[in-house]
Amino acid sequence: MVATHPAPLQVLGLDPQRSPIQAQLEHLLIEGRRAGADLVEVFLERTDHIGVLAEQDRITSVSPSFSMGAGIRVFKGGRDGFVSTDDLGDVGLLKALDQALAMLGLDRSALASGASFEGLQPLRDFGAVKHDWLQRSPDLRTSTDRLLEGTALLERFGQHLEVRRGSYARDWQEVLVAASDGTFARDIRLHQSSGLSVLAADGDHRASIGRRYGSSDRPDDLREWDLEASAAEVCQSAATMLRADYVEGGQMPVVLANRFGGVIFHEACGHLLETTQVERGTTPFADKVGELIAHPAVTAIDEGLSAGAFGSLSMDDEGMEAQRTVLIENGVLQRFLSDRAGEMRTGHARTGSGRRQNHGFAAASRMRNTYIAAGPHKPEALIASIDQGLYCKSMGGGSVGPTGQFNFSVEEGYMIENGKLGKPVKGATLIGEAKEVMPRISMCADDLDLAAGFCGSVSGSIFVTVGQPHVKVDAITVGGR
Amino acid sequence: MPSPLEVAEMPSTAQTAEAELQPIDVAALRDHLQRYASREGIRQWDLGASRSTSASVQVDRGEAKQLKAAQRSSITVRVWNEQGLVGITSCTDLSPAGLERALAGARDASAFGNSEEIPAFSPLAKAPTPELERPLQPARGIRSLLHTLKDAERQLLARHSAMDTVPYNGLSEGCSERLYLNSEGALRQMQRTQASLYLYARAEEAGRKPRSGGAVRLALGSDQLDVAGCIDEAAKRTISHLAYQPITTGRYLVCFTPEAFLDLLGAFSSMLNARAVLDGVSLSKAESIGEQIAVPFLSVHDNGLHPGHVSAAPFDGEGTPTRRLSLIEQGRLVSFLHSEATARHFGVEPTGHAGLGAKVSVGPDWFEVGTSDGMSSGNSHLHHVRSTDTFVLIEGLNALHAGVKASQGAFSLPFDGWLVQGGERISVESATVAGDIRALLKAIVHLEEPVVTHQGVSPHVWVDGLAITGDA
Numbered sequence: 001m002v003a004t005h006p007a008p009l010q011v012l013g014l015d016p017q018r019s020p021i022q023a024q025l026e027h028l029l030i031e032g033r034r035a036g037a038d039l040v041e042v043f044l045e046r047t048d049h050i051g052v053l054a055e056q057d058r059i060t061s062v063s064p065s066f067s068m069g070a071g072i073r074v075f076k077g078g079r080d081g082f083v084s085t086d087d088l089g090d091v092g093l094l095k096a097l098d099q100a101l102a103m104l105g106l107d108r109s110a111l112a113s114g115a116s117f118e119g120l121q122p123l124r125d126f127g128a129v130k131h132d133w134l135q136r137s138p139d140l141r142t143s144t145d146r147l148l149e150g151t152a153l154l155e156r157f158g159q160h161l162e163v164r165r166g167s168y169a170r171d172w173q174e175v176l177v178a179a180s181d182g183t184f185a186r187d188i189r190l191h192q193s194s195g196l197s198v199l200a201a202d203g204d205h206r207a208s209i210g211r212r213y214g215s216s217d218r219p220d221d222l223r224e225w226d227l228e229a230s231a232a233e234v235c236q237s238a239a240t241m242l243r244a245d246y247v248e249g250g251q252m253p254v255v256l257a258n259r260f261g262g263v264i265f266h267e268a269c270g271h272l273l274e275t276t277q278v279e280r281g282t283t284p285f286a287d288k289v290g291e292l293i294a295h296p297a298v299t300a301i302d303e304g305l306s307a308g309a310f311g312s313l314s315m316d317d318e319g320m321e322a323q324r325t326v327l328i329e330n331g332v333l334q335r336f337l338s339d340r341a342g343e344m345r346t347g348h349a350r351t352g353s354g355r356r357q358n359h360g361f362a363a364a365s366r367m368r369n370t371y372i373a374a375g376p377h378k379p380e381a382l383i384a385s386i387d388q389g390l391y392c393k394s395m396g397g398g399s400v401g402p403t404g405q406f407n408f409s410v411e412e413g414y415m416i417e418n419g420k421l422g423k424p425v426k427g428a429t430l431i432g433e434a435k436e437v438m439p440r441i442s443m444c445a446d447d448l449d450l451a452a453g454f455c456g457s458v459s460g461s462i463f464v465t466v467g468q469p470h471v472k473v474d475a476i477t478v479g480g481r
Numbered sequence: 482m483p484s485p486l487e488v489a490e491m492p493s494t495a496q497t498a499e500a501e502l503q504p505i506d507v508a509a510l511r512d513h514l515q516r517y518a519s520r521e522g523i524r525q526w527d528l529g530a531s532r533s534t535s536a537s538v539q540v541d542r543g544e545a546k547q548l549k550a551a552q553r554s555s556i557t558v559r560v561w562n563e564q565g566l567v568g569i570t571s572c573t574d575l576s577p578a579g580l581e582r583a584l585a586g587a588r589d590a591s592a593f594g595n596s597e598e599i600p601a602f603s604p605l606a607k608a609p610t611p612e613l614e615r616p617l618q619p620a621r622g623i624r625s626l627l628h629t630l631k632d633a634e635r636q637l638l639a640r641h642s643a644m645d646t647v648p649y650n651g652l653s654e655g656c657s658e659r660l661y662l663n664s665e666g667a668l669r670q671m672q673r674t675q676a677s678l679y680l681y682a683r684a685e686e687a688g689r690k691p692r693s694g695g696a697v698r699l700a701l702g703s704d705q706l707d708v709a710g711c712i713d714e715a716a717k718r719t720i721s722h723l724a725y726q727p728i729t730t731g732r733y734l735v736c737f738t739p740e741a742f743l744d745l746l747g748a749f750s751s752m753l754n755a756r757a758v759l760d761g762v763s764l765s766k767a768e769s770i771g772e773q774i775a776v777p778f779l780s781v782h783d784n785g786l787h788p789g790h791v792s793a794a795p796f797d798g799e800g801t802p803t804r805r806l807s808l809i810e811q812g813r814l815v816s817f818l819h820s821e822a823t824a825r826h827f828g829v830e831p832t833g834h835a836g837l838g839a840k841v842s843v844g845p846d847w848f849e850v851g852t853s854d855g856m857s858s859g860n861s862h863l864h865h866v867r868s869t870d871t872f873v874l875i876e877g878l879n880a881l882h883a884g885v886k887a888s889q890g891a892f893s894l895p896f897d898g899w900l901v902q903g904g905e906r907i908s909v910e911s912a913t914v915a916g917d918i919r920a921l922l923k924a925i926v927h928l929e930e931p932v933v934t935h936q937g938v939s940p941h942v943w944v945d946g947l948a949i950t951g952d953a
Contacts, residue, residue, distance in 0.1 A: 052593075053840070055760065058595055058597055059593050059595060060595045060598070060839075060840045061595075061838065061839050061840040062568065062569075062590045062593045062594075062839060063569060063571070063590075063838065063839060064569075064570045064571075064586045064587075064589075064590055065570060065571035065572060066570075066571075066572050066573075066574075066582070066586070067572060067573040067574075068573065068574065069573060078544075079544065079545050079546070079547075079548075080547060080548070081547075081548040081549070081550075082547060082548070082549045082550075083549070083550045083551065083552075084549075084550075084551045084552070084553070085551070085552045086552060086553055086554050086573045086574070087552060092552075096550075096552070099550050100550070102623070103545075103548035103550070103623050104548070140589070140590070140592075140593055144593055162761045163760065163761045163762055163888075199761065199762060199888050206888065206889045206890070207889065208762075208886060208888045208889055246891070246915070249730055249913065249915070249948065249950030250730055250950065251952065279541065279546070280541070280646065280648035280649075281645065281646045281648060281683065282646075282648045282683065284691075360551060360553065362547065362549070396883045396884075397880070397882050397883035398880065398883050399879065399880045399882075399883065401693065401879065402648050402649060402681060402683055402691075402693045403683065403690065403691040403692060403693050404691070405895070405911060407879065407880045407883070407884070407895045407913075408880075408883060409880070409883040409884050409893065426891070427886075427891050427893050427915060428893065429880070429883070429884050429893040429894065429895065429913050429915070431895050431911055431912075431913060432911070433690070433911070477911065477912075477913075477950065477951075477952055478950070479893050479894075479895065479912070479913025479914075479915060479950040480893060480913075480915055480948070480950055481893075481915045481916070481948040
């Protein structure tokens with residue numbers, strides 16, 4: 001019986017107008033400043049999560065969880081110390097502050113001269129209008145009913161299905177950010193993700209196909225989910241891929257479909273435009289602002305503003321309002337995504353991109369809704385321009401390594417032969433290097449669309465959106481058999 | 482404009498960076514649970530709890546980059562309602578209020594419990610657990626960690642002029658406590674300490690592409706970490722990739738390093754997992770036991786008690802004792818990994834590989850891959866250093882989360898490695914390896930002597946005829 005979530009916080013939450021928390025925060029901040037910290041930031045978090053899984057025609061798992069915690073970060077001379085704790089009592093928070101100070105050689109008993117703290121600014125409360133979102137979200141009965149409806153539709157539309165699954169996760173999060181520069185902001189976030197997946201099997205042929213959908217700040221999202229369309233899409237893809245051949249590897253031109261095709265920009269370039277990569281020296285673009293780094297057909301944007309998109313946010317995890325950041329315009333690098341530490345260490349101004357999975361992580365510069373802008377072409381024109389190549393209709397996950405080498409898998413692909421779609425193929429993995437592939441994105445179609453996903457990196461797993469119109473890559477290595 | 486704050490007088494309690502781990506008060510925890518459960522009419526419950534402290538450092542070219550510490554706690558409460566259905570709730574609050582809320586949440590969730598498969602207490606939850614020789618190690622503190630890591634970074638960068646940074650590095654130490662208890666009086670409790678070091682360097686020569694390589698070490702305490710070995714391995718690996726060239730697409734004789742093979746086996750562990758079998762997402766079926774799924778000279782055990790397993794635990798999430806389990810003998814599948822529920826379904830004992838949940842997960846612990854007793858491959862001339870054959874030595878597989886289709890058996894993965902010709906190694910610039918795990922297990926042509934790694938035990942594993950796609 002050791003961790004404490006003080007009763008007022010449990011009952012009243014993190015709203016300073018209802019909870020006696022502002023004085024506690026200001027106390028931590030002044031103590032940190034007086035100890036000699038350049039800046040002290042406190043991130044408080046309260047979460048409420050539900051995960052539901054339906055298999056065949058049964059609910060097989062309902063997993064609720066809730067948590068509270070704090071992350072305290074202290075900056076001094078470009079360095080920082082970060083301590084997270086589940087103990088939000090006075091003693092627990094002060095202990096965490098002391099640990100963070102001690103990491104930087106600071107001590108509350110040795111008061112630094114000249115340290116000042118002008119107090120917190122008036123609260124910017126982005127959560128005020130969202131106070132009832134948790135209550136408005138689907139309850140367990142609704143959630144389980146919707147998933148069972150989904151698996152029943154899979155049965156109706158599918159053939160040779162051995163496994164039918166529906167999943168749903170609702171993540172509600174209340175955050176309060178206070179920093180010794182006066183930052184004082186509160187938000188409530190609601191993310192819902194749902195998905196349908198199947199395993200089709202016939203003899204030695206097997207295909208596992210899934211689709212995931214996600215939204216932010218839409219309490220009615222699960223209720224409004226077009227289950228019939230989703231189930232039909234999954235079943236159609238499974239039927240197509242069940243007997244698909246494995247792709248023959250090699251270098252070839254590819255057309256990547258819109259929506260989740262945007263994973264190519266996310267992995268190949270997006271991560272390399274985060275200031276965490278500049279700090280590490282792992283991006284080839286560090287000194288390329290103002291230079292042509294991509295084909296002139298490419299304009300790329302990262303923003304946190306699109307209504308309902310998975311990566312949208314009212315404020316980032318450092319209390320800064322979301323922005324629209326043009327990363328690349330007509331092939332020319334415009335700017336990097338930056339957080340507080342990134343601004344301090346690299347000079348790139350903050351872009352409202354300081355994000356973290358939870359209070360256990362220090363914020364870092366991360367993507368939000370990231371996409372290649374629409375171009376002038378029709379999707380058919382991209383395919384028609386290729387004699388022999390690969391059309392990637394549906395993508396799996398991907399990653400990028402420390403030297404800029406990226407990869408991502410293709411879940412549903414078709415060979416392109418003489419400008420037309422040919423036989424379906426599976427088992428393709430696309431690999432390349434950002435510096436080489438970005439100039440090869442030579443055509444962008446006019447059908448920009450977004451898709452929800454999760455991104456795991458230095459500050460944990462976060463909700464993001466990838467997106468693009470159909471794009472053509474002139475040549476890329478397609479791994480296969 | 483707000484006025485400057487009045488500062489309340491508070492005692493200064495500056496402490497050393499490492500936080501001591503306050504043990505969980507089991508008696509109080511059990512009393513509270515029992516009281517709440519009785520009040521709510523809950524007759525059967527169990528609980529898993531953990532608490533940990535940790536500290537870690539990262540450096541960047543001689544300077545501290547980020548220093549971190551954490552205190553974490555979590556509990557998962559599972560209850561059986563009057564209809565016998567199970568519900569769970571997890572939270573981070575071990576206070577009485579947190580427990581009460583978790584219990585109420587679990588009771589609410591139990592209304593949606595799966596009547597087709599109801600977990601029960603493990604029949605082995607009170608059986609004796611194995612003694613683990615894992616003495617707790619003292620924490621050195623974050624200043625000491627920082628000093629060690631700065632020195633390690635300096636030594637690594639001094640190994641070769643082309644190595645300019647160590648962009649991914651970290652040194653951490655921590656202490657954790659875990660317990661399981663249930664309403665029938667079972668109690669499991671353990672503490673452990675653990676430390677880790679990883680160094681991934683980046684090297685670049687003029688006019689050439691950047692390359693990288695690295696190494697990892699684990700130990701019970703930060704004093705016991707093989708820092709010199711980690712530096713040496715990271716340096717050798719990074720330098721060995723400086724000379725690179727593209728590889729021609731084709732089929733190759735491939736040698737997986739122990740780490741790479743353990744990664745691949747782990748990605749396809751659902752074929753050894755009873756939960757996945759019952760869910761229909763495994764390559765195996767219930768009747769697959771006894772089938773020849775690999776070459777006869779291959780054996781695979783899961784041994785969570787191995788002395789090299791730093792994270793070893795004497796019991797699983799359901800309180801079942803950890804034990805060594807034979808999975809593949811002479812190429813035949815002889816057992817699955819089990820939880821209580823899957824074991825009951827198959828009519829066997831739980832194997833100590835369960836989590837804790839409404840639907841209990843099952844997973845491997847620590848693979849031991851080796852040559853079956855009394856057998857050999859007949860290809861002892863194959864050796865990753867001495868062999869004069871042309872082969873691809875795969876050092877590490879990337880993007881397993883994306884490139885493995887476990888339920889289909891297929892993989893298509895980028896890798897780091899070398900093309901070896903006449904004993905000379907040339908790093909492969911950029912390539913993928915693809916295949917089917919079922920075919921791969923039957924195409925193994927040789928196993929070298931097993932090596933203890935930080936993630937399991939495995940020899941270098943030789944496989945014939947794997948598809949490699951390259952840029953050449």
